[in-house]
Amino acid sequence: MKIAILGTGAVGTTIASRLVEIGHQVMIGSRSKTNEKAIEFVQKFDRNISNGTFEEAANFGDIxxxxxxxxxxxxxxxxxEKIIDNKILIDVSIPxxxxxxxxxTLIPELCNTNSxxxxxxxxxxxxxxxxTLNTMWSTLMMTPSMLxxxxxxxxxxxxxxxxxxxxxxLLKEIGWKEESIMDLGDITGSRGMESVLHLWWKIWGSTIGTFSIKVVN
Structure with a gap:
């Protein structure tokens, strides 16, 4: 599958690395095709990855x-907007x-009654x-079995x-077990998922090592 990654930070590059590893074709997009970080990252691989602008990556990706x-x-x-009409956009970002x-903290206009x-x-x-994937450390997103x-x-x-x-x-292909994926319904579920930031910071400041959330009933 052709997959675009918009953003060249730790989250974007971690996702890109894992997707290439499991056999997908990836283009990582940034504001400029000459983005040095993106070019340097892509040069680490011998196949199935390239870099371009946001527009080029969006045109490339099916997801x-x-x-x-x-x-x-x-x-x-x-x-x-027009390039990604009718495409799936997986949003892992937090405001x-x-x-x-x-x-x-969260951007005031993007929390509580919005996200x-x-x-x-x-x-x-x-x-x-x-x-999805926004309630944990980037490496754990792509390697859930490490915890x-x-x-x-x-x-x-x-x-x-x-x-x-x-x-x-795709999540199961990455390594997520079906029973570990919890569907919260429509996009308003983002309010709760993004608000985990506050809890995440407190846990991160109180513990050492990798951690995540588990729902039990």
Whole structure:
């Protein structure tokens, strides 16, 4: 499958590496095709990966991962709206407010009664937005078995049921167990998923090593 990764940070490059490893063709996109970080990253591989602009990557991918910083995501995605019409956009970003330093908080207009996932869907009504993978460290996203043999919870939400099923197939290919994927319903589930940031920071500051969330009943 052809998959685009928008964003060249730790999350984007970790996802790209894993997708190439399991046999997908990947293009990592940034604002400029001459982005040195993207070029340097791509040169580590001998096949199945390339870099380009957001527009080129969006054209390339059958599925697109949004790994753009939350504060810039809506504007960047809006600029390629027509290209990603009717495509699946997997949103792993969080609307982090970095203006006041750490500990980070959520952008006020994108929490409580709204979320980044919802805002993206609102601005790209023809794109099939699916939120997932945003409640854990980037390496754990792509290697769930590194913690308790994958026995922890990954949440997913979105308005399009068929799109979510397609994303679930990809998640299982990455290594997620079906019983560890919890569907929270429509895209308003992003509110809870993104709000985990507050809990995540507190846990991160109180523990050493890799951790995740598990829902038990």
């Amino acid at each position: 697109i991962f949004n790994c753009i910083k939350g504060e810039f995501a809506v504007g960047a995605l809006k600029s390629i 982090v407010n970095t203006k006041n330093g750490m500990p980070f 980044l996932g919802e805002e993206i869907q609102k601005n790209l009504p023809n794109t099939k937005v699916v939120k 308790k043999d994958g026995d922890h919870t990954n949440f997913i939400c979105g308005n399009d049921t068929e799109a979510k099923e397609t994303v679930k197939i």
